[in-house]
Amino acid sequence: MTDTIPAPSTIEQTESPLAFKEDLGAFRLALRSWIERTVPKDWRERHCGGTAEEFARFQRWWFDQLRAARLANSHWPVEWGGEGLSLAHRIVIFEEMARAQAPSAEMFVISLYHLPATLFAHGTAAQRERFLNGVVEQGEVWAQGFSEPNAGSDLASLRTRAERKTIDGRDVYVVNGQKTWSSFGMFADWYLLLARTDLTARKQAGISYFIMDMRAPGVTVRPIRQITGESEFAEVFLDNVEIPAENLIGKENEGWSIAQSTLAAERGLIIFEAVERMAIAFEREVEMGRGTWMKDTAYLREFSALYVKMKSIRLLVRRMLKEVERDPHMGGSETATYIKLGFAVLLQAYNEFMLRVSGFDAQFEKPAIRSAGHHTANRFVDYLSSYSWTISGGSNEIMRNVVAERILGLPRG
Amino acid sequence: MDENELAMLGDSVREVLQSECPHDMVLRHVDGEDLREPLWRTVKDLGWTALSAGEEYGGLGLGPDALALLYRELGTALAPVPLLPTLIASELLYRFGNAEQRSEWLGGIAAGERRVALMQMGATPLRLVRSGSSVKLYGTAEHVLELKGADLALVLARSDEGETARVMIHLQEDGVVAFEQPLVDVTRSFGKLRLDALQLPAGRVLGGPQLEHAIACHGTLAIAADSTGGADTILALTVEYLKTREQFGRLIGSFQALKHRCADHKMALVAAEAILDDAVSSTAADQEAWPDLSAAKVAASEAYAALAQDAVQLHGGIGFTWEHVCHLFLKRAKLNQSLFGSTGWHLDQIGRQLAA
Structure with missing residues (x-):
C-alpha cells in the first residue's frame, strides 16, 4: 500500500x-x-x-x-x-x-474524552495547562492503564505498586507491575495509570492516579492480538518506572474515585458519536438491503426492533447531554450507566444481525477498513469487535450489577 | 400545560387512584366486587371524561402529554375503569365530527353521561350499505372495547365500494343486542354486537381515513403509557420482594442471577420511557409522530410483558397464587401487547417507513 x-x-x-x-x-x-x-x-x-x-x-x-x-x-x-x-x-x-x-479519530479517544474528564475535575492548573495543551497543540496520544491480568471487572484488586522515593534529590514514585487492555498503548505518549500506594488500606482506598510518560525507562509495550486478528490493545510492563511526584492526579490514595470520572466519560459521551454513526449506518443499510434481505419480512421486523433500541439510546444520550449542560461536574449519572449497557448490547445485536443477513458474503476472509470505527465494511470484523464494548470499561455484567445495586438498591452479593 | 401543571395533574390523578383504586380493591374486583362502576362515577365526577374535549364542551382540551400521564397512572393502578374508548371518541368527534355530530354527542360524552365503547382497529369491519339519507349495517362487530355498560358504540364498517368509516350506535335506542366477551384480564372488557340490517340515519357515520389513524395514535399512546406505568410498578414490587425474601440464609436479591434480570428489565423500561416521552412531545408539537408512537408501543408493551412474566417467576410460589397481584399485571401486560396493534403490526409500520 x-x-x-x-x-x-x-x-x-x-x-x-x-x-x-x-x-x-x-x-x-x-x-x-x-x-x-x-x-x-x-x-x-x-x-x-x-x-x-x-x-x-x-x-x-x-x-x-x-x-x-x-x-x-x-x-x-x-x-x-x-x-x-x-x-x-x-x-x-x-x-x-x-x-x-x-x-x-479512534486513536485519540482517551486524549479527547477521558483525559479532560479526569483533569478538569481533579487535575492541578499546571497539569491542565501542560497536558490539555499537549493534546491540542502537539496531538499527543493518551492511553489508559487501569486493567491488569488479575484485575479486570474487579478493578480495585489491582496490584501494580507505586512507592514514593527520593532519588538523586528528585521526588518520584517508582512503579512496578503489569497493565493490560490499553487501547493503542503502542502509540501512546502518555498514560493514565492507576497504581497501589497503600498496601494496608481497604482495596479501593489504597489506589492513586498518575500521569505516566510512556517513553520513560522501564516501560515495555507489547501489542495483544485480538479475535479480529488485529492488535488494537496492548499490555504494558512497568519495571522500576519513575514518575515525578507532580504527576500525581488528586491526592495520594484517592485515585479510585477519580477513576470513576474517567470511566463516566466512557459511559456517556463517547457513545454519542458511536450511536450517531450507527444511525447513519442504518440509512445506508436500507439502501443496500432494500433489494435483498429487506424483502424478508421476518428480517425487516428484526431490523425495525433494532431501530427502536437504537432510537432509545440516542434519546438517552441526548438526555445525558442536557444533564451535563446543567452540571458539567456531575461525573457519573444513572443515564450514563444505561447508555453504556444499552449501547453495548445493541452494538453486538446489530452487528450479529447484519452478519446473519449478509449470508456467505460475510463469511469470506477479507481485510477490514481501518479508522472506520465499527463500520469497517467487514461484517465479521464488526461483529467480533463489538466485544470491545461489551467487555471493556465495565463489562455488561458489571453494568448490570451497577443498575441492580446502585439504582434499584438490591443488596450486594 | 406547563411542566408544573402537568406534575400537579399527575399528583392529583395518583392520589385519587391510590384511594379509590388500590391494588387490594382491584383484587376484590377480580373476585366479583365490582370496581368498574364506582370508578366510572369517580372519573366522571372529577371531569376526567372531559380531558380531551375542547373547553366549549366543558372539557379541558388537554394534549397528549396530559393524556399520557393519566394513562400511565391508570396502568400503575391496574384501574378497571372503561375510560379509554370514551376519551378516544371525544377526541374523534372534536377533531373530525361535523357541527351536528358534535352537538348531538360531544357534550354528553365529555360530561361522562354517555359512555362509549370502541371496536378495535383492525377488527373485521361490518358491511355498510348507503341508501339515500340512511345507512344499513350487516354483520357482527367483535372486539368492542369496554362495551359493558356503554351507551354508545363506535363500530368499524366498510362499504362494498371500499369506503371505511366509523358508525355510532345508540345501544339502547337502536335496539342492538350486546354480548360480553369475557377477557382473562378483567380490568378491561370486550363485547360483541350482532347487527342484522340495522338501519340508521346517515348522520351516524364518521368518515375519512384520518379517523382510523387518529384512533391508532391515541390508542397506541394510551397503551404505551399504561404499559410504562404497569411495568414501573411491578418492577418496584418485585425488587421490594427480592429485598425481603430470604432463602439459604440470604436475601434472594443478593443473587446475581436474579439481579441481572432486574437490571435488564429496568434498562428496557428506561428505554421505553425515553421513546414514549419523545413520541408524546412530537405529538404535542403537532408533528407527525408516526411511527414514533409505534416504537413507543413496541418498546413499552414488550418491556411490560417481559417484566410481568418474570415477576411471577421472581416471586416464586406466592407469585403463582390468585391472591397475589402479580398475575393481574401479567394479564393486563399480555392484553396490552395486542390492543391497538400487535407488536408485529407496529414493527411493520416502522419497517415500512424505514424501507420507504
Missing part, C-alpha cells in the same frame, strides 16, 4: 467551519465542504488492511487536520480551551462526518 499522505510537521491553522458556527445551517455547509476538501476520496480503499504503523500514521494525519481546523476538541468547554459547541452543533458534526464516511 502506498501512502501519499505527508507526515505531520507543524500545523497551520486552516479555514475552519467554526467561523460559521453562529448559523447552524451555514456551519453544516461549511463543515461539509471542509470534509470534502480535506478527506481523500479513496481513503477507505487505501486503508483497507495495512500495518499498524500505517494506521497510526493515518490517525495522526487525520487528527492534525481536525486540530488545524480547531474541530478536534471543539466539544470541550471554552474554559478547557475548546469551543463549547452546543448539542445541536455536535450532532451536525457527527452527522456530516458519518454521512461522508470520514475517518474516526
Whole structure:
C-alpha cells in the first residue's frame, strides 16, 4: 500500500467551519465542504488492511487536520480551551462526518474524552495547562492503564505498586507491575495509570492516579492480538518506572474515585458519536438491503426492533447531554450507566444481525477498513469487535450489577 | 400545560387512584366486587371524561402529554375503569365530527353521561350499505372495547365500494343486542354486537381515513403509557420482594442471577420511557409522530410483558397464587401487547417507513 499522505510537521491553522458556527445551517455547509476538501476520496480503499504503523500514521494525519481546523476538541468547554459547541452543533458534526464516511479519530479517544474528564475535575492548573495543551497543540496520544491480568471487572484488586522515593534529590514514585487492555498503548505518549500506594488500606482506598510518560525507562509495550486478528490493545510492563511526584492526579490514595470520572466519560459521551454513526449506518443499510434481505419480512421486523433500541439510546444520550449542560461536574449519572449497557448490547445485536443477513458474503476472509470505527465494511470484523464494548470499561455484567445495586438498591452479593 | 401543571395533574390523578383504586380493591374486583362502576362515577365526577374535549364542551382540551400521564397512572393502578374508548371518541368527534355530530354527542360524552365503547382497529369491519339519507349495517362487530355498560358504540364498517368509516350506535335506542366477551384480564372488557340490517340515519357515520389513524395514535399512546406505568410498578414490587425474601440464609436479591434480570428489565423500561416521552412531545408539537408512537408501543408493551412474566417467576410460589397481584399485571401486560396493534403490526409500520 502506498501512502501519499505527508507526515505531520507543524500545523497551520486552516479555514475552519467554526467561523460559521453562529448559523447552524451555514456551519453544516461549511463543515461539509471542509470534509470534502480535506478527506481523500479513496481513503477507505487505501486503508483497507495495512500495518499498524500505517494506521497510526493515518490517525495522526487525520487528527492534525481536525486540530488545524480547531474541530478536534471543539466539544470541550471554552474554559478547557475548546469551543463549547452546543448539542445541536455536535450532532451536525457527527452527522456530516458519518454521512461522508470520514475517518474516526479512534486513536485519540482517551486524549479527547477521558483525559479532560479526569483533569478538569481533579487535575492541578499546571497539569491542565501542560497536558490539555499537549493534546491540542502537539496531538499527543493518551492511553489508559487501569486493567491488569488479575484485575479486570474487579478493578480495585489491582496490584501494580507505586512507592514514593527520593532519588538523586528528585521526588518520584517508582512503579512496578503489569497493565493490560490499553487501547493503542503502542502509540501512546502518555498514560493514565492507576497504581497501589497503600498496601494496608481497604482495596479501593489504597489506589492513586498518575500521569505516566510512556517513553520513560522501564516501560515495555507489547501489542495483544485480538479475535479480529488485529492488535488494537496492548499490555504494558512497568519495571522500576519513575514518575515525578507532580504527576500525581488528586491526592495520594484517592485515585479510585477519580477513576470513576474517567470511566463516566466512557459511559456517556463517547457513545454519542458511536450511536450517531450507527444511525447513519442504518440509512445506508436500507439502501443496500432494500433489494435483498429487506424483502424478508421476518428480517425487516428484526431490523425495525433494532431501530427502536437504537432510537432509545440516542434519546438517552441526548438526555445525558442536557444533564451535563446543567452540571458539567456531575461525573457519573444513572443515564450514563444505561447508555453504556444499552449501547453495548445493541452494538453486538446489530452487528450479529447484519452478519446473519449478509449470508456467505460475510463469511469470506477479507481485510477490514481501518479508522472506520465499527463500520469497517467487514461484517465479521464488526461483529467480533463489538466485544470491545461489551467487555471493556465495565463489562455488561458489571453494568448490570451497577443498575441492580446502585439504582434499584438490591443488596450486594 | 406547563411542566408544573402537568406534575400537579399527575399528583392529583395518583392520589385519587391510590384511594379509590388500590391494588387490594382491584383484587376484590377480580373476585366479583365490582370496581368498574364506582370508578366510572369517580372519573366522571372529577371531569376526567372531559380531558380531551375542547373547553366549549366543558372539557379541558388537554394534549397528549396530559393524556399520557393519566394513562400511565391508570396502568400503575391496574384501574378497571372503561375510560379509554370514551376519551378516544371525544377526541374523534372534536377533531373530525361535523357541527351536528358534535352537538348531538360531544357534550354528553365529555360530561361522562354517555359512555362509549370502541371496536378495535383492525377488527373485521361490518358491511355498510348507503341508501339515500340512511345507512344499513350487516354483520357482527367483535372486539368492542369496554362495551359493558356503554351507551354508545363506535363500530368499524366498510362499504362494498371500499369506503371505511366509523358508525355510532345508540345501544339502547337502536335496539342492538350486546354480548360480553369475557377477557382473562378483567380490568378491561370486550363485547360483541350482532347487527342484522340495522338501519340508521346517515348522520351516524364518521368518515375519512384520518379517523382510523387518529384512533391508532391515541390508542397506541394510551397503551404505551399504561404499559410504562404497569411495568414501573411491578418492577418496584418485585425488587421490594427480592429485598425481603430470604432463602439459604440470604436475601434472594443478593443473587446475581436474579439481579441481572432486574437490571435488564429496568434498562428496557428506561428505554421505553425515553421513546414514549419523545413520541408524546412530537405529538404535542403537532408533528407527525408516526411511527414514533409505534416504537413507543413496541418498546413499552414488550418491556411490560417481559417484566410481568418474570415477576411471577421472581416471586416464586406466592407469585403463582390468585391472591397475589402479580398475575393481574401479567394479564393486563399480555392484553396490552395486542390492543391497538400487535407488536408485529407496529414493527411493520416502522419497517415500512424505514424501507420507504
